[in-house]
Amino acid sequence: MPGRLVYLKESEYKAYKSLVAAKFCGIKLDAAVYNPSRDSLEHNPWKRLPYLETEGGVIANSNAIARHIGRMRPDTNLFGARFGEACQVDSWMEFCTREIEVPAGVLVWSQQKLIAAPEQKVVDSAVADLSRSLQLLESQLEKRPFVVGKEVTLADIALVCSLLDVFKFVLDDKFRSGFPKVSAWFQTCLALPQFQSVIGAKVALCTKSNLTFAPPARTSGTRTSAQQAAPASKPTPPPAAASQPKKKESVVSQPPPAKQSEKTSVVSNASTGSAAPAAGSGPTKGTPEELAALQAAKDKVRELKTAGAEKGLIEAAVAEMKRLKDVCGEVDPPKKKKK
Secondary structure, eight states, X not given: OOXXXXXXXXXXXXXXXXXXXXXXXXXXXXXXXXXXXXXXXXXXTTOOSSEEEETTEEXXXXXXXXXXXXXXXXGGOTTOSSHHHHHHHHHHHHXXXXXXXXXXXXXXXXXXXXXXXXXXXXXXXXXXXXXXXXXXXHHHTSSOSSSSTTSOOHHHHHHHHHHHHHHHHTSOHHHHTTOHHHHHHXXXXXXXXXXXXXXXXXXXOOSSOSSOOOOOOOOOSOOOHHHHHSOOOOOOOOOOOOOOOOOOOXXXXXXXXXXXXXXXXXXXXHHHTOOOOOTTSOOOOOXXXXXXXXXXXXXXXXXXXXXXXXXXXXXXXXXXHHHHHHHHTOOOOOXXXXX
């Protein structure tokens, strides 16, 4: 027996990855929504959901669990038919986690009011990031029926499950029509019995989005080798001005200019309403949507503590907040030693 899968209802798509993989492997996998009064995180060193309880210990992270299921039946080729394809499957699963799930999560959480409404520029940034990722996937599907090889792999399972909610609730027909190969592949996968037995036979996709955003231009975001090799065109110089007699200029000592980077940073923070990084927090490196997700995670931890929620629920929220801090490069200031 593979064990018992425990997941959050709000992130059900993460459980779908393992459940669909189990169907392809012909494995029965027990699953349950996380209940703090029944499910303890004490034996889960990562304090993260979803997690899989096995005889050998706990496995956390949706991709790690799906890989574990796939390895139980190597004959199903969920890692591809050969070693090179297995490496490609891993690459696309990592791409899915960072380039699909993060921007899709911001859009879905915003639409479902699971987080405070982000600024419009954050929504637009998430749409732009997701569009670039879909364009890359569109190119990958130009000459093949599935993401890696000629049959379904864990790459397809992870990507379809991660795109499910954003296609159902946010990105409408008009937006999806810009990615015909992705749309056809998505529907092909949903029509397979292994997907339908988990997700359902009929999945209603978004026809009209209630989020306002500016769809970015349909470009791949990459330059061809010819474009990279071509030198940049030089701007035409302006016509030479008529020669003027030179005037003697008096040399006046000027004070050094103010540091614009510091001034710009302060103005930017003030205009967006965001506070400057706390001392000791270090520079952040996350995208706008990752930073928005981090702020939402901090708010959730604060709300749970204020409401006196179950210890396990708070620990899970704190673990997710720490994960997002790692992604965004935020470092907590050192704690002061007690005298």
